[in-house]
Amino acid sequence: MKIKKIVYIISSLIIILSILLWTIFSSNNYYMYGGSTSVNEFMQAVTNIWNKDKSHKKIIYNSMGSQYGVNSVENNTFNIGFISKEVENNTLSKGNEFVDKKYQDKTLIKDGEAIKVKDDSSFSFVEMLNNEKNRFLSLQFAIDKIAIIGNLPNWLNEKLPSINLKEHPNILKKIYEGSLTWEQLAKEEGIKDIPNSSTKIISIARESGSGTRTAFDDLADVKNSKDSSVATSNGMMVQNIKNTPNSIGYVSYGFIQNEIQKKEFTTFEINGVDIKNKDYSFSRPFNMILKAKKSSWNQAKNLVSFLFDHQEIYDKEGLVKDFVLNKIISKG
Structure with a gap:
């Protein structure tokens, strides 16, 4: 020994x-x-x-x-x-x-x-x-630009293309502080025909010290994401989202821009603006x-x-x- x-x-x-x-x-x-x-x-x-x-x-x-x-x-x-x-x-x-x-x-x-x-x-x-x-x-x-990506429930996948931070500025904060389900998120975003269920949103954050995490927390006003899973790189974040149903996370757009077209995960618009647009505002x-x-x-x-x-x-x-x-x- x-x-x-x-x-x-x-x-x-x-x-x-x-x-x-x-x-x-x-x-x-x-x-x-x-x-x-x-x-x-x-x-x-x-x-x-x-x-x-x-x-x-x-x-x-x-x-x-x-x-x-x-x-x-x-x-x-x-x-x-x-x-x-x-x-x-x-x-x-x-x-x-x-x-x-x-x-x-x-x-x-x-x-x-x-x-x-x-x-x-x-x-x-x-x-x-x-x-x-x-x-x-x-x-x-x-x-x-910081992309918000997710692996959505099947019933929601084609219905929730955008997160409206102007009307609901605390929506990401609620997700990452553990007080929102996919059904509640859909309701806040005006989605119709929501099932009578309660599907937990599995939030995935970057590690402490990550520039992406600091920027996301500042932009979304997230103070406490202790219940979130942690990914230690952009690559791990994308892989975790792909492999985890009902999950949501964030990643550098430069890292995923060539993967978006594969449609292996959902990339959200912010305030109705696609991430490819120059007016996309969720950035650092x-x-x-x-x-x-x-x-x-x-x-x-x-x-x-x-x-x-x-x-x-x-x-x-x-x-x-x-x-x-x-x-x-x-x-x-």
């Missing part, structure tokens, strides 16, 4: 050491990026094109979750972290802060080869980067997090310049291109 325990400890140490050494040595040849699993599909499409150019370092993207991305920038494991939710003052760990307000909420444009702040020729990137040691930047680069931002220093900003600037020139990646992944520097949301 003791021998097995020793072997296990040694094996674990070898794995940890291998990861550490790999990170140290690979950083000389690669940009180490990572974070949100929702951003993963987009970043894989980016790296497939970026890494073909031998004039710069290649990118490695590690899909480990939004909070992991932030923490890894703070401890210098990643050059840039990616999160799939709004940036708030408490996004960073205690003791770390974003740059001053005068550098915040600036829309970026590409003018020739230069990245500039729109309608503000006096903005100084050099001044912004001349900050204390623990200052950070955020950079919004896309808007992602994709953000980069980086240290406020010249080397980090130069990396981000080069990536932003690349993204400005590759609209086809946004189109393929179902995202809206939107570059805003230091859009920090203050809440409460």
